[in-house]
Amino acid sequence: MNRRSFGQSVGSAAIVSAIPGLSALTQESAVSKASRVMAIAAHPGDGMFTMGAVLAKQLERGGAGVLLSLSLGERGAPKNIPVPQYSTMQRTATERATHLIGADAILLDYPDAEIPFNEESSLRVCDVIRKQRPEAVVTHWSGSWHKDHQNCHLIVRDAIFYAGLETLTREYPAHAVSTIFYAENWEDAANFVPDTYIDIDLVYEKWLQACDFYPMWRGQTGFFRYNDYYSSL
């Protein structure tokens, strides 16, 4: 599914990329004013590294932000750290990072690398959206090589549809998300074309501190230099 057809199905859609020093190109967008934004990521690192600066920006301008991660990303554990221990480290890092930028954190318990795209997961995220009532959602772009990221993209697509469906009775009333953004992510680069930039100058240092809670950011889990890549981006 390409970006345009997705946008037509749910309302105005845009791609967001957070780069310090650049003015917002979409002045009327939901992330260009104080509003409630929800970042929905497959793994906590994706949420904080690629969407965290936008959340921090919303808090800085008086809005609100929540980070929803579908898993703890526990299977990214390095060889010297058992998966259960790394899972706890990921949870702690996310709680500290979101607290630092002033956002809320919601961590679901789907197993890393096995996040399912089905009615249960779509409705579960729908329920979180209905409870949190964000004006804008930031999530994964569709063109990813990572199956969890692909499924997250599809889950969010259906969850937003279900959330706004007045005739679908759930615990909380229907809520229409007005705007969807897709964050720039090195693993989701296929056909990704940035078209919206957010000025994060005022929150840049805070966002870097938040990212630094994650072992992955500090280069302790593998070859990819997350710190260098995303701070440069």
Ligand SMILES: [Zn+2]
């Ligand atoms: Zn990921």
